[in-house]
Amino acid sequence: MIRFGLLFSLSASLGAQSLAVRADLLHTSVGPAIRDGIVLIQDGRIMAVGRAADVKLPEGTVVHRAKVAVPGLVDGRSTVGLSGLLNQPHDQDQLEGSAPIQPELRAIDAYNGRDLLVGYLRSLGITTVHTGHGPGALISGQTFVIKTHATEVTQGVVKTQAMVAATLGDGARSREAGKAPGTRAKQIAMLRAELVAAQEYARKLKEAEKGKEPARDLRKETLVQVLRKELPLLATAHRAQDILSLLRLAQEFNLDIVLDGGAEASLVLAELKAAKVSVILHPTMSRTFGELENASLETAARLQAAGIPFSFQSGFEGYVPKTRVVLWEGAMAAANGLAFDQALQALTITPAKLLGIADRVGSLEKGKDGDVALFDGDPFEFTTHCVGTIINGVMVSRGEETRGPVR
Template sequence: MKTMKKTLTVLALLAAAGPALAQDIAVRAGKLYTAPGEMIEDGVVVIEDGKIAAVGPADSTDIPEGMLVLDAAVATPGLIDARSTVGLSGYLNQPHDQDQLERSAAIQPELRAIDAYNPLEKLVSWQREHGVTTLHTGHGPGEVISGQMLIAKSTGDTVDEAVVRPYSALAATLGEGATRHERSSPGNRSKAVAMLRGKLIAAQEYRDKLESAEEGKSPARDLAMDALVDVLSGEVPLIIEAHRHSDIMTALRLADEFDFRLILAGASDAHLLIDEIRAADVPVIIHPTMARARAGGDTQHMAFTTAAELMDAGIEVAMQSGFEGYVPKTRVVLFEAAMTIPYGASFDQALEMVTMAPARILGLSDEVGSLEVGKDGDVALFDGDPFEYTTNVTGTVIEGRRVSEVRR
């Protein structure tokens, strides 16, 4: 009997997370937000073969006969979590499901997120049930370079089904987060930055050797150097978690020195450096808003108002769930973005932080982030204003498949 119960539980998890039979779906909503600032009263989005085929007012948009129609008070593009560790960090909060950070060395760019990602982790389904359809997840902050990140849809039975881009960014940390550990080095900021700079220089030399080597005489393969060369070539960005203003300035200097694509993450003190960040044209994946309740140390100056201040200054800002060291291990970007509204952000700015902005920052704007013909059929359904506390997510559609009917 126990074995049968376990089998049924596993089958239920697979059914909830995995792709159902492909569906052609139309979503009809009293308010259809096709993108931030663009709302259609009594709108319809038609999805065929996983892609959006039509968007418009219900009275002028044909819904093919026999198509499944989902009704909602409000519908938006599927939400995007700009930075997370779900799938590597698990809800049980036990050593066996905590793969987001490896403490044996300060710099480990060779660690691939795809080798640790678990698409059946309950935290993934938790995000999916809250309207999050795309996850940028992987190794979290806490070491000078903690490892790689990936982009996945919040559905799929296997890694191959879920993952959209296996190597989307390299995760780094500056400040106290990179120096507090059991090893003796790095013990302070200057040592951490010296180690990072040294690795980047070594990667430049490795790249030069690869480019100048005669056929059959390339240097020995180095997985860490390969990952760093991808950063130096601009193929993937370096996401640097930095909170204190001086660490943010260090990140900006490094990006200028080595000419890599920088994405700032956390950035508690970003409101003190608006001119510098704007001049560098660097996007910010802002700290989870409600983390303010636990601010201290490098994060002592984080503020509820920072996101709005940055956006008003023309800086690209996306919201993240981040990493929580306690159960339930993850935040939800829907709630985090909602908390920016009482502190200066407009509805459209809040929606942008979890749709179009992360899509642009992550290079996904041709695929997700808005409801436009040709893009993925990813839609979040609500029974009211998405950012009102009493509103429920009533369904989630990913690539034309209804993957959640749970009310959250």
């Protein structure tokens, strides 16, 4: 493991390679699969995609072969890099418990790209993660987007600020008797009060004479970004009643929202579609108890049938190994109503669009980042292995992290 870490650091420091991936079956996520397809990558960018017979490779191009190749996978919602492998207080930074509302907390300030869980996801073809503060507080903080090859946070940031993470329902109730929020009504009242205060702060900033602006307030500044639709509100909600409360709050303040979780989303499909809300679906293999008692393996297929954009996520587990793998989440959905292409899109181009980064990742197209995942068979089959992960035109993993126990 240490040997691989040194090798990876060396390859990353050398800069992007000129290479090609040739696959028996190449999935681009934006069109039909290409048999005997090839992706040419130079200086970290995709230069050509097509049939091997139609793409001329420059002399000296290194060619990697695979049975199947797909765009680098995008994890729609995670806490990896903040929630670490060891499950001990020193590597658990995904939730700050000192106050129920803390939108000013930045995920980029806590991310640890050297955590073994990041490498584990990378070895399974996940090249981009939307990660940060997790569910469990009314507003827990911000999220951001980063490539999984980055050991130092500044090396791979795709978006410094992505969304502001909130939670409605049982997950945001205070665990201390008599401490707010203790009920659903109190949760919405507290959120409304914070948004109103942010509106007033924005008004004072606009009307103040130069040099007489109100003192900086990091909490209000972040919520002003939400009010201005510069940052979406990423709200974890599972019960239908909480989802509907979220929709009403969004309408009241004209917010851009993304539903995270949505175990009972199938009960409010019409309302979600009318509000044009995208869903980052609860991990398909979540344990179905408590608020997730009505979660279903078929929810993804129902969202697809209703025309509601959705993506998969690894989410957050309260026990080791602290993360799931979106590849397997997609596989479970593909076995329960989704077509292969639909499941793959929910792991690639759909989350890229949802996160506003589809100009760089999510599909194999000329001009995009050279991120490719290589497999020795159908990616959704349990016996298949990820045999290579390429990020920005560099082979950063050959699956080493999955060939033994993660420790």
